[in-house]
Amino acid sequence: MTSTTVPSITAAKGRGEPLVMITAYDAPTARVVDKAGADMILVGDSVAMVVLGYNDTLAVTVDDMCHHISAVARTNPRALVVGDMPWMSYHVSREETVRNAAALVRAGAGCVKLEGGKKRVEAVHAILDAEIPVMGHVGLTPQSVNALGGYRVQGKDLDGARVIVDDAIALAEAGCFAIVLEAVPDGVARMVTDSVGVPTIGIGAGRHCDGQVLVWHDLLGFAPPDRQAPKFVRRYAELEIAATQALEEFVADVREGRFPSSSETYHMADQMAAGLGMYGGMTVEPSNA
């Protein structure tokens, strides 16, 4: 099967079949996402929260992202690998921005994603000048959690909605090949989708997007007990419960002597056992002791 390319993602706009992006952060999860047929694997900075146990995404670095991107890329997925640029990796200077984007590509990403609208246009130009495709991200931008005062739906009033539409248009005009729309009312998502010539990928943005993205752990029911899933999450499995039950069985099997069984054991040949002074699984004292 041929690999998914950036131009093929952009060309999917308006084709009718929505694009699918799912996050993954390591080799086994990337394999599953790819086998399931997703178009894009997002190695998101959400790794900070869902894998590394932080309360927000601000702690992860370019090195952290490269570590996870390379694990995903080593599986040679058919899906396009999108590397998320972490907070402060594209905010300081043009040079640092390009160097950091290049680090993600060298780790195996086929493109990068960054958060923010008009104020990121310069960064988008710089990265595109280095021949690295860029995906935009507007609406709720989790790296702005402190500035926004929490994880809230964006664009609920007229001014907020206009800002999101203008931001998305600015990113598309700057050359982004697709734009993530996070936590915005469906009407705003529809306006953005109709206003830009590149695919919109929604998360909590309703059905009027050219594609959808969700986080692996939310889709499959891996979440910290104190975290309430946002309303846009649909759970397709309860893997944390299933994994806990499976491991409880293993714990009980070990403690009660049911594991390992004979068939799960490497047995020593009789001859060798005799040579070592062992008989019938019992150690016997050497005859000259």
Ligand code: KIV
């Ligand atoms: O990091 C991430 O998982 C994301 C998605 C929420 C789009 O940016």
